[in-house]
Amino acid sequence: METPDSLPITVVIGASGALASACIHAVSAMADTSHIVAISRARPAIPETEGLSYLQCDNSEAEIGKCIAELSPLRGKINRVIICNGRLHDDNIKPEKRLEDISAEAMMAIMQSNTLTPMLWMKALAPLLKSPQACVMAVFSARVGSIADNHLGGWYSYRMSKAALNMGIRSAAIEYGRRAKNVRLIAFHPGTTDSALSRPFQASVPEGKLFSPAFVANSLLELMQQTANTLEDSPAEATFIDWEHKTIPW
Numbered sequence: 001m002e003t004p005d006s007l008p009i010t011v012v013i014g015a016s017g018a019l020a021s022a023c024i025h026a027v028s029a030m031a032d033t034s035h036i037v038a039i040s041r042a043r044p045a046i047p048e049t050e051g052l053s054y055l056q057c058d059n060s061e062a063e064i065g066k067c068i069a070e071l072s073p074l075r076g077k078i079n080r081v082i083i084c085n086g087r088l089h090d091d092n093i094k095p096e097k098r099l100e101d102i103s104a105e106a107m108m109a110i111m112q113s114n115t116l117t118p119m120l121w122m123k124a125l126a127p128l129l130k131s132p133q134a135c136v137m138a139v140f141s142a143r144v145g146s147i148a149d150n151h152l153g154g155w156y157s158y159r160m161s162k163a164a165l166n167m168g169i170r171s172a173a174i175e176y177g178r179r180a181k182n183v184r185l186i187a188f189h190p191g192t193t194d195s196a197l198s199r200p201f202q203a204s205v206p207e208g209k210l211f212s213p214a215f216v217a218n219s220l221l222e223l224m225q226q227t228a229n230t231l232e233d234s235p236a237e238a239t240f241i242d243w244e245h246k247t248i249p250w
């Protein structure tokens with residue numbers, strides 16, 4: 001993959017979703033005019049431009065390997081990674097209200113998209129991110145993945161997939177701290193944001209608490225910039241942070 005030599009690179013994975021698209025827009029408008037590589041199962045709606053390249057990937061290990069080979073000329077130039085993959089429901093899956101709703105097949109599917117897919121990307125990207133420049137990797141998690149904060153129950157598969165993702169992010173941050181000291185990881189909770197994922201549940205959201213993807217994307221990019229700016233003074237531990245930049249208990 002050829003990109004302009006002087007520009008830092010932002011990689012957005014799971015790039016067709018509402019929050020991912022808003023992140024792509026927000027990065028395109030930033031002063032550092034980073035080149036963006038968007039990776040998605042489908043071809044995202046935003047047209048490819050000079051500053052934006054696409055890679056299609058079904059998130060299998062073989063396909064991720066092919067993408068990494070394409071990205072290898074960008075080794076050391078990537079300063080942001082945003083992993084957006086996540087699924088709460090689809091035509092066949094609904095979040096469980098009670099134990100009897102648990103289905104092994106649905107739970108495995110949610111684990112695959114919400115936990116395994118981001119972990120495979122965290123693994124695959126490791127050799128590309130070591131650099132003298134700061135690199136911040138944000139992974140979309142969810143507050144409902146907090147074990148400490150769970151007072152409501154339900155949504156077993158989604159909660160468990162994000163709790164497992166959080167553990168993966170924490171461990172990966174420790175390993176990145178040894179192997180690539182310039183990398184910091186953030187598990188990010190966007191708040192309830194207007195997207196296909198939240199649409200069936202938006203009726204119960206209090207007034208003013210349903211955010212636009214653009215608002216959340218700007219909040220995340222500000223957080224990533226702050227994290228990059230303070231990298232040298234902060235430990236390599238992952239953080240679990242929400243749209244207000246408040247820490248969430250794991």
Ligand SMILES: NC(=O)c1ccc[n+]([C@@H]2O[C@H](COP(=O)([O-])OP(=O)(O)OC[C@H]3O[C@@H](n4cnc5c(N)ncnc54)[C@H](OP(=O)(O)O)[C@@H]3O)[C@@H](O)[C@H]2O)c1
Binds near residue numbers: 014016113192
């Ligand atoms: N919206 C909210 O209220 C909310 C709240 C808390 C957390 N989050 C998290 O924020 C992230 C982005 O969500 P969104 O609101 O932007 O939802 P969205 O518009 O539905 O986007 C979902 C994303 O997940 C990926 N995805 C969907 N099904 C997948 C599958 N089977 N395998 C692999 N990837 C799959 C898609 O990537 P492709 O481009 O590859 O299709 C897409 O980027 C998710 O991780 C979600 O859990 C959202």
